[in-house]
Amino acid sequence: MSVGLAVRLGSWGELADKASAIRFTVFVDEQKVPAELELDEFDAVSCHALAQVGAAVVGTGRLLPDGHIGRMAVLAGWRGQGVGAALLRALIDEARRRGMARVVLNAQTHALGFYARFGFSPEGGEYEEAGLPHRTMHRAL
Template sequence: MNIKLAETPQEKELAFHVRTVVFVEEQKVPPEEELDHHDETAIHFICYQGETPIAASRLRFVDEYGKLERICVLKEERGKSHGAQLIQAMEAEILHNGYTKAKLNAQTHAENFYKRLGYETVSGEFLDAGIPHVTMIKKLT
């Protein structure tokens, strides 16, 4: 698997396509909630298996945190450690930008996945796009 920053308009469109498949088509998130104004300024990641885009995410810097967002892996590629590798790439980018703390809002079904990667739950459950979430943080080293 190859993870890279989506820098060209074409790469960003591929990242948006993966997000649309996972969040809009599979999880029924309204398109206007999935693709938002933060996409214009966020750092986007795209993961390829060969030439095929299989995972995507975005990163923003909010307060003292690198905020990991829109992390998704296509259904047929889940369970192969792609998500963990994507998180590691995002954490490296956070450190590269001079930040030492990461934050994310995890869907509750993925909470244990993030705990295994060192994230700690710091909120109660809340709904985002009708899906239960919790806020999680991690100190990066």
Template sequence: MPLPVGVAVERVTDLTSPLAIRAEVFIEGQGVSLADEVDGRDPDCLHWLMTDAEGPVATLRVLPIDADRAKVQRVAVLARARGRGLGALLMRFVLSDLQLQGFSRITLGAQVDVIGFYERLGFAAHGPVYDDAGIPHRDMDLTF
């Protein structure tokens, strides 16, 4: 999948930049507690980082659940980069990568105000709205 000039996405094991982005977006920007954001699951997850000409700009993590199912979590784009379609590009890149790795069912818990974003990527919402770290969420699924 082609990315805009100057934009790159890679799977990373050094979590310095992903954690910094998540802190800015979730802790500083949305008031999520440090305990809720840094939940101890990062070692169990796969992590991706998007950079642009100015440096790290977006991240997400994926928790493998079983051989064919994974859960996308902690999707975060810095405020300076929002509105450029980078979040959708990151998601499409990672979904393609997950499909190549053999995953066929992807789940996530979407903040209610961004459900439409995930629907445009093919996810379908189901179940009731629930609280996660003080923010209303709803579960969503995508099957390849």
């Protein structure tokens, strides 16, 4: 894990500027997700996580009220350094704190192994979301 890595949780009102900048860089610029799909009505009701190393904002994710974890994004230069793991742990801990019995996510297929390391199991078959292959995964809390 990167030295000085901190994860902050907050509302969309508090974290929107920084979280949306990372999401647009990763999903829209890198992965070519259509910009109009990136922000949605769930942002306003979700708990957002922001990963920072010093003053640099390097990753984000969110927890929806129904237990879905999503919009996990880490800037390219910070991948493989524990940022995604710290974000996922923080969101799982928040779900547990809120009394949720399980968490669910829609994983891009290239990230299945990452989520499996945190106890997530795939369910159902592969499907396309925003032009990218995904599988649903879940974990009991």
